[in-house]
Amino acid sequence: MQDKLKRLKKIVGEALELQRVAAVLDWDQQVGMPVAAAAERARQTSLISCLAHEKQTSCELGELLESLVPEMENLDPESDDYCLIKLVGRDYKRHTKVPSEHVAEFSHLTSLAHSKWESALAGSDFLIFKDSLTRIFEMRREYAEFFAPYDHVYDPLLDEFEPGMKTATLIEIFDTIRPLQVELLREIAARPEPYQTCLDNKFATDKQWQLANLAATAIGYDFNRGRLDSVVHPFTTTFNLNDVRITSSAKVDNLTCISSTMHEAGHAIYEQNIAESLENTPLASGVSLGIHESQSRLWENLVGRSHSFLEFFYPKMQSAFPVLQGTSIDKFYRAYNTVKPGFIRIDADEATYNMHVMLRFELEVAMLEGSLAVADLPEAWNAKMKEYLGIIPPNDALGCLQDVHWSAGLIGYFPTYALGNLISAQLWKACRMKFSNLDKAIACGRFDELRKWLGENIHCYGSKFEPMDLLKRISGDGIRPEIYLKYLREKYSAIYGL
């Protein structure tokens, strides 16, 4: 058995190395590659991805699994080896269900669709993107059919990003939070806007980068095993345990570089603190996008937008930006947490963010099911924006074209953002129950208790346990939307005097 396991580790280890090489190529493309080289880079990335896919679906791997799976009963279900065989088995089943012709065609389709989307976004013209998007949804339906029978056609797609999650569960969760978040927004809208003029200023981007660096370091991102670069669309990427890189962007009109960097640092702290024993195996990465997003959103919002954090950090912001020196921390805290329905998801405040996610979820499910024609997307988008946030985008660039996800074929991804929000509040609650002085520690710039707790309860496990099992281990429960709703209501009641 040990020999077979060793052989299995070698194959999946090499597949992982190749995926990480592809990640280097992608990082390089986004951080500094000359635009002129896009076509050649696409070819390189595609070649590496194909080689990874070959390894992931090799006959030898199948044979190894066939002889190893029966032996799992002799292993401790919490052991690394047990979890590895289980995960590799699950992935192998998924990868081999899809014919390689389909994989190649879909990769080609999305590569072209991305350019179409870019043109459509630049010209704010949905028609340019319509045919590509139509084909993407067709092919995603074909993909789902490889996994038939399923409870819902969306399930096989969702499972890629949030293993084990079902569409029916999602619908239930969203049906719970939707009316309550709409009601909260209605109440907030009826109140006067908080003092906000302090944010109507110009903030030099070099100072923002210094603050972002400071914040990331303070919360525990290890710059000795990573780096921070400037990009258009921020992301985090893992090349290995000793090289987890974050990216961010800074605009002179606002301070989002700081929160965006804390968000990405949250992702990276997760990846940097996976147990070393899991390195070079598929267990060495965050277990799902929902859990990942719970980490990034926790550091960005529950920590980064809290009064305690500002007690620590606002004086540094005031030193960097003297224009803030006339504004008290309490006024700044309210301004920094202003709720204002807007068109763009990534700029959304905590109270409106989930509304953007639910809108996308509902539309993509409808397009996948066929109940909404892709051609009718812009109209449907705008109708839901009106319904959920009371505003209608003046054009498609600010509407249904704003996100890159669909052009990349990522259907089933969006809901994990909302799951991340919900989970972050559950973790926050659990941690605060354990450490009564958490707020005080944060106000003093000490984040190690929180980070260690997350490390010991989530990070170290990598992908050993399924996401909901992991959540249950920590919080004793599955997803409990009411905890997030309570957090939101308490926070905004204080700010808006609801």
Next chain:
Amino acid sequence: MQDKLKRLKKIVGEALELQRVAAVLDWDQQVGMPVAAAAERARQTSLISCLAHEKQTSCELGELLESLVPEMENLDPESDDYCLIKLVGRDYKRHTKVPSEHVAEFSHLTSLAHSKWESALAGSDFLIFKDSLTRIFEMRREYAEFFAPYDHVYDPLLDEFEPGMKTATLIEIFDTIRPLQVELLREIAARPEPYQTCLDNKFATDKQWQLANLAATAIGYDFNRGRLDSVVHPFTTTFNLNDVRITSSAKVDNLTCISSTMHEAGHAIYEQNIAESLENTPLASGVSLGIHESQSRLWENLVGRSHSFLEFFYPKMQSAFPVLQGTSIDKFYRAYNTVKPGFIRIDADEATYNMHVMLRFELEVAMLEGSLAVADLPEAWNAKMKEYLGIIPPNDALGCLQDVHWSAGLIGYFPTYALGNLISAQLWKACRMKFSNLDKAIACGRFDELRKWLGENIHCYGSKFEPMDLLKRISGDGIRPEIYLKYLREKYSAIYGL
């Protein structure tokens, strides 16, 4: 035949993509990777290199060559296809002569040797590196034996870097230039040092980077298809025709950032101007290190250290560094071309540079032949330094440990630096005969005639023709050392009043 050719192109194209992916990994490592990630990156690079080697030596490639080579007689010997089959055939023969166990062992050896060398250099202690270097020379001898019979044991190694060049020819060339360069240095040493205090200043590195950028742009490096980054040891790397990157380094104590950047830009201009029709084939790269170095040295020295170039560029240097404003261009020109025997090859002036190269060539041949024991290298090194340059390094860090090459197993590489110098002067002469106003154009900052001429006569061909064939096409002759010697003597006679 077309089908087979297509298949061959696909295989070698994929091998090339993989090598270029390895180049991305290497660039990233040198430009910004966290040091902590070195071991993991070595594993990634090694995996990609193995995959490339598999493709380069695949049975299918052998079979394709077997059936394509006889058909070459139906092709125009100057056609892309003819040249491609010829090159692929040559490389295949070379790659398959070496057992993959040898390749793997040597890769492992040099990977470890590199760390040993780094420690040895840091502590200036040759003993740390001695055993690794001994084994490297042993394994390089084994490698040469795979190519027996040979005229000289050094030939198979040299051939990797300078295809077609023979050790006997090199010895002949070096026997010609050695006494004349020694004599030139003796005469220069007898003259007073030129006015040099203008270079004994501090030069802010950000200004140097601006000037370096300006110089690279001016001579024709296309930043839209590349970028310039800061590293410890400058190099140029090609990811594809649209992404050829240069690196440089700046020190506040001197102005070498400018010449170093022009050197790398010279390499890159070569790679950026290879004919598009050759892209994605092994023909799409510079043909040999000697020809490559002729490009970099030409732009660095024959252009970059010329009086004409300074007429264009010195005013810009004076604007950037007001401390230079009291120094006339004639004085600066002499200071910028000071001849001073030093310990370090990469800092050497034009008159001493080849001496450093010949020293290394002679020592590596002796160690390969076994006439010099690796253990005796430091002593032999110092003796030759005394003989050729009249100085003895105070320690091995400034002596036999200074270069990275041997630790990486690159035996046979050094002589190409000297070949590059010789060839650069031949090209320079040929171009000046064609364009009588070249000096004036350069003094006005116009480099397009020269660059176009190099593009049409060298760059566009990539690796289509063997290096010496290429040189013959342009200059009507093989290597003619006396042309370089004449250039040196004329230049330094004017500066030193010989």
